[in-house]
Amino acid sequence: MENPSTLVEGHFPYKGKWGMNQSVVKALNMLELFTEDVDELTLKEIAIKANLPKPTAYRLLSSLEAMGYVHKLKNSEHDSRYRLGLKLLELGQLVADQLEVRKTALPFMESLAEQINEAVHLVIVNQHEATYIEKVESNKALRLYTRIGKSSPLYIGSGPKLLLAYLPEDEQEAIVTKTNNERLAQELMLIRERGYAFSIGEQDTDTTGISYPIYDHRNQVIAALTVSGLSSYFIGENLELIKEKTLQTAMDISNKLGYRSQLRKE
Amino acid sequence: MENPSTLVEGHFPYKGKWGMNQSVVKALNMLELFTEDVDELTLKEIAIKANLPKPTAYRLLSSLEAMGYVHKLKNSEHDSRYRLGLKLLELGQLVADQLEVRKTALPFMESLAEQINEAVHLVIVNQHEATYIEKVESNKALRLYTRIGKSSPLYIGSGPKLLLAYLPEDEQEAIVTKTNNERLAQELMLIRERGYAFSIGEQDTDTTGISYPIYDHRNQVIAALTVSGLSSYFIGENLELIKEKTLQTAMDISNKLGYRSQLRKE
DNA sequence: TCCTCCGTTTCAATATATGAAATGACATTT
DNA sequence: AAATGTCATTTCATATATTGAAACGGAGGA
Structure with a gap:
């Protein structure tokens, strides 16, 4: 074993890190085989999907089960199914509960959603991605499909782009460079100038989003407050109302978090 | 290594299971060091609390971090703090989202909580314990402290006891025997007779709970609907109202789940 | 009855986790 | 300003825990 990394890289997408525990990575990978549509899997299915020999998958699942991360339903001796554990x-x-922003913002988000009757989301930066950490739905029949905890690139959608716009320069540049999108840098500048981000049909066709920054007590942007819905609602007078209410809510949340807007010295 | 189990049993509380992956168990154990009060830990703290050598803890944490289960904040080169990951x-x-009962019950629970203004909980059996899988709080100033996902023994509190009462006989007996509580068996019989469970000051002094069964399409009890609050509210006319509304809600949920109450043949 | 399919166990081989010790980078004290 | 202490991180020889092919045994179908 001259170069341990080749082994690790060969098997997993989590390359580069040496001294990582392979069993742990394999076990946790198995948890990600479960999705909305796939809430039950047999040992065989897991072994195949995870690309592991059956006994290995079996033992790792036993460990996960002992810790409550999966749950085994035995229908009969040779028909067991695994589900994610409680x-x-x-x-x-x-x-x-440990996400302060989320706890603080939630009641404000509920109030905003009621006022404008569109979906309200809270987005933060996590590991160079945008993660949706809270949502309040509108009561319209047609609802956006989003999932709390899910991540997306920082350059797609109004929330992510707003966060990108307020990232430290070096991090921002690294991402902008990677996208190879010339207009993006200009757009980010525009976002900072106007104080909000706008996106039409980026996450989904037919959908428009508008996002305002949330500041913490250090006067730094730590989250994006996003309102989104069918594009046809985001026009004219109604758009102005949405902008006004959303900005106000973002400010309310920021203030609650200890933000003190600086008085400009002119 | 004549008997591998001694090794495993010596180190972990998860005894008995051979062929479990020790690294996985150790890694997942580290996640449980985080609590409401402890949302940040240093490597040193984790190593000590988990009773692991520092390099081992370090590597396991690196694996968890690569998978997003923990998040490392580097304040400086030698001051890192870990948090649970998104x-x-x-x-x-x-x-x-995969808990069907929970999804079905939630709107009914919200409606019930509004009607009676007490906390409403949903409890299921999991691994011989009772697990709280949903709650809707009252809007009273004084609120019960409970946590979704937390488990408690099946013989404490009205929700757990109701579930215990409707467990298959063998499982029920195993638990009753362990508690060594003679009155418990009688109480469980009473619960089945009356169709609801009652508890005063069991989970907390000053607190009373009342629970009704929720049935699924197989006409089996799969969850308990629990209303709880300050004991002083659970008396007289108000108690009757609570009972009535809670029973009705439990039935509504059951019906939505496909329950068809059997017509008694007399 | 035979055959197939599954979850589970066995066991020898060895890849992999291990942890004492060393490192380097910073903070605090002397 | 040098010395000491503390922390996260890396190194490396060693042994242990993981590995997976093969076998097992029970259930169900042909």
Whole structure:
């Protein structure tokens, strides 16, 4: 074993890091085989999907099961099915409670959603991606499909782009360079000038989003407050109302977080 | 290594299971060091609390970090702090969405909480314990402290006891025997007779809870609908109102789940 | 009855995790 | 300004825990 990294890189997408525990990576990878549509899997299915020998998958699943991360339903001796375990519900709840911005913003988001009757989202930066950490839906029949905890690139959608616009220069540049999109840099500048981000049909066709920054007590942007819905609603007078209410809400949240808007010295 | 189990049993509380992956168990154990009060930990703290050598803890944390289960904040080269990662938010959300009862019950729970203005909980059986999978709070100043995803023994509190009462006989007996509580068996019989469970000051002094069963399409009890609050509200006319509304809600949820109450043949 | 399919166990081989010790980078004290 | 202490991180020889092919045994179908 001259170069351990080749082994790791050969098997997993999580390359580069040496000294990582392979069993842990394999086990956690198995958890990601479960999705909305796939809430039950057999050992065989898991072994195949995870590209692991059956006994290995079996042992890793046993460990996950012992810790409550998966749950095994035995229909009969040779028909077992795995589901995600409730330990994940507990930890997910804990993470949600540990996100200060989220806890602070939620009641304001609910109020805003009621005022304008569009979906309201809260987005933060995480590991060079944008992560949706809270949402309040409109009560319209047609609803955006979004999922809390999911991430997207920082250059798609009004929330992500707003966050990108307020990132430290070096990080921002690294991402802009990668996208190879010349207009993006200009757009980010425009976002900072106007104080909000706009996107039409980026995440989904037919959908428009508008996002305002949320500041913390250090006067730094830590989240984006996003309103989104069918593009046809985001025009004229109604758009002005949305902008006004959303800005106001973003400010309310920021103030609650200790933000003090600087008085300009002219 | 004559008997591998001694090794495993010596180190972890998850005894008995051979062929479990120790690294996975150790890694997941580290996640449980985080609590409401402890949302940040240094490597040193984790190593000590998890009873692991620092390099081992370091490597396991690196694996968890690569998978998004923890997040490392580097304040400086030698001052890093770990937090739970947003991957857990995503998976927790997924688990929540995969719990059919929970999804079905939530709107009914909200309506009930509004009608009676007390906390409403949804409890299920999981691994011989009772797990709280949803809650809707009252808007009273004094609120019960509960946490979604948390488990408690099946013989404490009205929700757990109701679930215990409707468990298959063998499982029920196993638990009743363990508690060594003679009155418990009688109480469980009473619960089945009356169709609801009652508890005063069991989870917390000053708190009373009342629980009704929720049935699925197989006419089996799969969850408990629990209303709880300050004992002083659970008396007289108000108690009757609570009982009536809660029973009705439990039935509504059951019906939505496909329950068809059997017509008694007399 | 035979055959197939699954989850589970076995066991020898070895890849992999291990942890004491060293490192380097900073902060605090002397 | 030098010395000491503290922390995260890396190194490396060693042994242990993981590995997976093969076998097992029970269930169900042909």
